[in-house]
Amino acid sequence: MLRFTLKRLISGIILLLVVGTATFFLAHLAIGDPTVGLLGSSATPAQQAALAHKIGTDRPLLTQFLDWGGHAITGDFGTSWRNFQPVSGQISLKLPVTLSVVTFAIILSAVFGGLFGILAGLNPGTWIDKLVKGAAVVLFALPGFWVSLVLVVWFAVNLKWFPAVGYVQPTMSVQGWLRSITLPAVALALGAIVMVAEQLRNAFIAVNGQDFVRTLRSRGLTQTRVVLHLLRNAAPASLTVLALMFVGLLSGAVVVEQVFALPGIGAMTNGSSQNGDIPILLGITVVSVLFVVIVNFVLDVVLGWLNPKARVQ
């Protein structure tokens, strides 16, 4: 178990290093001279040279990489090329917004995906099962921002149940905060809910067909207790999907935040990419992948713990 954990940890660190390096060179080589984008086309060559010297892009690329990489390992992603504020500080300001929405979406996916998955899995072939399958096909295909727009028009503009745009800090008002992230989270979660439901349904049906379930029933256990056994055995497959969804949600949040005008990393990425503010983009990429690596690592540990054969040796 310890060896397995260590192996996954090293694999995650390698992934971070590779993605960080690849993104660094992709961004620098592709964007070329960033000072044009930063200063606009009206800047004089002298102004451009001064800025290039200030942000260090007048040095050889390899030197820049070693400088950036060396600091990045310690969690210091340098300063923004536009406002010269530390990147880490800016990301840590925006990250809570995105993580609030994504975490809320994951909770919704787990709860409602679980609920629909269990209902469909226990009643295969019935209307609820068909509904879940039909919804899975269409909702998973539709992009999150499209769903967001429908939700905004319906619940925010027409019914006025939720604010259409904007973010409320939880320190200001917890209720306001929840209201401000509900619609974005629902928009993100709809596709994930049906995916989790579909997976759990299939896992449920597979487990339900196994001999030991009949034996459990023969002991007189109630349906609720049998369902708990089914859930426990279907959990690994469903958790895997949930973890896979996390990356998708993080990606989807970039666009959904735009719809709801949430000041998260999505809006920051979009702005920085248009300006060619490479340090911010690199910081966001590394931090996002770090979260994905953490989620996958936790998943691996939980899966190992859930599997008696891996736990007991």
Place this chain on the structure above:
Amino acid sequence: MTAPLTDNIDPRAARRGSVLGRFLRRPAGAISLGVFAVVVLVAVFAPLLAPHDPNFVDLSLFKAPPSAAHPLGGDSTGRDILSRLLFGARTTLIGAAIAIAVAVGIGVPSGLAAGYFGGVFDKIATWVSDALQAVPGMIILLIVAAASRNSFTFIMITVGVFLMPGYFRLTRSTTLTVRNEAYIDAAIVSGLSNTRILAKHVIKAVYAPIIIQTALTAGMAMGMQAGLQFLGIGSANTPGWGAMMNDGFTAILTDPLLLLWPSLALGITIAALAVMGSTLSDVLSVRQPAPRRKRRPAAPSSVDDATTGALHYEPAAAAVQVRNLKVSYPGADADIEVVHGIDLDVAPGEVLGIVGESGSGKSQTVFSILDLLPAAGVASCDALWIGGRDVSALDRKDRHKLLGSKLGYVPQEPMTNLDPSYTIGYQLIEPLRSVHKLGRTEARERAIGVLTRVGIHDPARVMRSYPHQLSGGMAQRVLIAGAISGHPSVLIADEPTTALDVTVQAEVLELLRELQQEYGMALVIVTHNFGVVADICDRVAVMKHGEIVEVGDVATIFTNPANDYTRELIAASLDDAASRTELDAAYDTTERKAVNA
């Protein structure tokens, strides 16, 4: 992303009949393909269909309402919405085509190679594919957009790269499955080159799932493309649905129609693709009969109402008595009856054997008594007396209250009948606490007691163990312990010794007999082996093709079987014994010779 639709594809199904025909016969298939065909036609003939230049700005058209010349009005820059919508279809489809060409072009060949050859390439390619799935694509896409000065082509190529893992994983796993088929080995032995094998056999199996995956991937590519346009990425002169949605969204409060048209276009196109993929997947999937809900038929289904078997006891005096039991399963056309109306009973303290070969309906009979038939199975009977009470009219919940306390069940296959995720202790204690309402200590003591009783020497350690840590014989003892822990008045054992080693078989049979006498239970033992019957049964019912052909005392049936089939079964079990004696004798002689030599 995973591809849930491609899980159950049967490669052979692609060759059965006309796939297109079956696809089109389904309303969902015909409609979705029709809608998508319209989108394609619009995209191809956009220059002819569009009434105006999509980029021509006419300031009088600024957010103009629909008119004869401009059926959908004008946008917030003063351009004709209908024309932009029609040309937008073109952008959407070209973008999706680029992304898919890249995704298929990289994903499929690398998946084929990784699955077919394995080795280092497989390891590296799988790692890269997993790594790509760990990177939030939208962030990298924004970097590429900035780097390429919003080049539409570059962005869609990158989208393709991020959609590639879906194809890679699908192709790799399908190829791996085919690779392990015997006919591929045969092709290799017969000297076919790898290229020919890949082209002839592997591609054949892979192409159907890939088409389905493409329907889904195209939808995703369109979604990502529109999402990027919505963020304001892309040239203003490229008419796109996502850009139009952005334009409409900013004017949502004043001119909601600006948002409606492009949203509808994108939503309908993606939904059509998703439904196409799903329908194609259904058409190509292995047909499984939909399990039907359990229902209680009011009248017995067969016209011929003569029952087989016989009743020996008054209903109230029997431990179990069933009259005219029928079991059927839904078939392709009509229900298939597997048990045709049998009468059977067993008295308290009696051991009844139900003998027959596989498919004779003996297991179906006992599962009906337990009310544990598979979901699709339907049982009906005139009466079912358990412990002096007719329970045939009870609903499922009340029937299941008999389980554990009145009826105990010992299954056939010990290794698959314990929940792999829980300890033995948990599985023994849970029913004692929740069904039999024992306290924590009491339940634990009872569990240890029954484990000791069934011959387990180290009950405390076994309680802590998981099923995979036990041997088959141990697991069967645990299952017997679980069945008797609630002190049932009837113990039903379905082939309890079939899966065990010969030496363990005798011990388990002996244990069942001891327990039956100790607890005064009725024991119903299902078996195909007359040796087992001779060993422990008082009475025996012989089943064949869902009917009881003979029932009576074991001694009478052994000495004077009335039925030919019974005679055959007895002879078969004696043959087995005889041949084993001969084998033993042969072994003895050869060994003696070896020793003497």
